[in-house]
Amino acid sequence: MDINRTTTAMLDALHDAGNADVWEQFDRRYRPILIGFARNLGLTDQDAADIAQETLARFLSEYRDGRYDREKGRLGAWLVGIARYRILDLRRRSAGKYQLAGESAIMDLDDEKNLSRVWEDERRHAVLRIAMEELQENSRTDPKTIKVFEMLMVHSVPPQVVADELEISVHDVYLAKSRVAQRLRKIVERIESEYDDDA
Template identity: 30%
Template sequence: MNTPETRPSILIRLRDHSDREAWQQFVQVYRGVIRRVAIRYGLQEADTSDVVQEVLIRISKGIVGFDHDSNQARFRTWLGQVIRSAIIDHHRRRPREQASGLTKVHEQLAQLTDKDDQQAFDQVMSHESRNEIFRWAARRIRGEFTESSWMAFWKTSVEQQSVDAVADQLGRSVGAVYTSRSRIMRRLREEVQRFDESLMPEDSSGESPDER
């Protein structure tokens, strides 16, 4: 049985620059997040690495001054602001180089700087970070389960096939498929929370599953 994780989540541990593990895992996840968000806001694929680099540098500098009492949700908001401003800076710096897409860049800039769109940006941010964290967690735990268990989990939950059909395909009992998918889900949840405890709303809002 797994011992409960007593260490703070990855996002909290980042304040310590020498915590390489935390930083490594943070980069594994957020490199993808920053890239996706940047592309969504008009960056060329080739330019994203500049923004990724810029954001990571800003975060490593800024995190030192970050309030120790503040929660992870606030950290994520701050992270979003850093990414947003890095994208804006990038567009401002080189609009001329992309003359053909100039109008589009201006539109993107207008959108990014518009306060009303802050909410939309935050949504994109939280959507992309959630996806990346889930993928990261799935990769981490994949090796703990057998191929057949993993397929049972994947097909029933990600691909949303019926448990009966999957049990049939895999030649396993219905009970076994329910078992695999629940055990893997539990591990996945643990791993996601290890990264960011405030990621899923039920933890921060106290919303119970039955309300849905």
């Protein structure tokens, strides 16, 4: 399975109903974004998860019915449109007793610009998370370099202490930080290029 398929390639392959791999991949790419999107609009975690599920299911059926026209708009906009309807529907179903979670509860579902901004933020967020995972899991980066990055950034350990503990110079500590930044930049760039249909 090609794990680095672009969105365009994924969509092409998705026409084949037997291609479960692609669907799984699609799901992995968009489910977290949809969940974050819905939570940002004021839904509880549970509701957000439901909305993501319903949106993905609806998308697949509409897509296979040929109702998604690539000429008419980007995938992101299409998904946002479906999610929006699902959320409105949820609100209708539970009107009155509906509790909004989080702090963005007054997000207007009719404000397209706002919705697409939230979507874009969530998408970027997802890219940055994948990049971090990739750096930690299958990176070609020297483990010591990553250790420097974690101590320095995540734990805010002073550079001199990092240097002493890892028995390198402070100068090397800074170089390691730069290497991690460079590596992450490359990963982010690559992932961004894979999201070629919804940037």
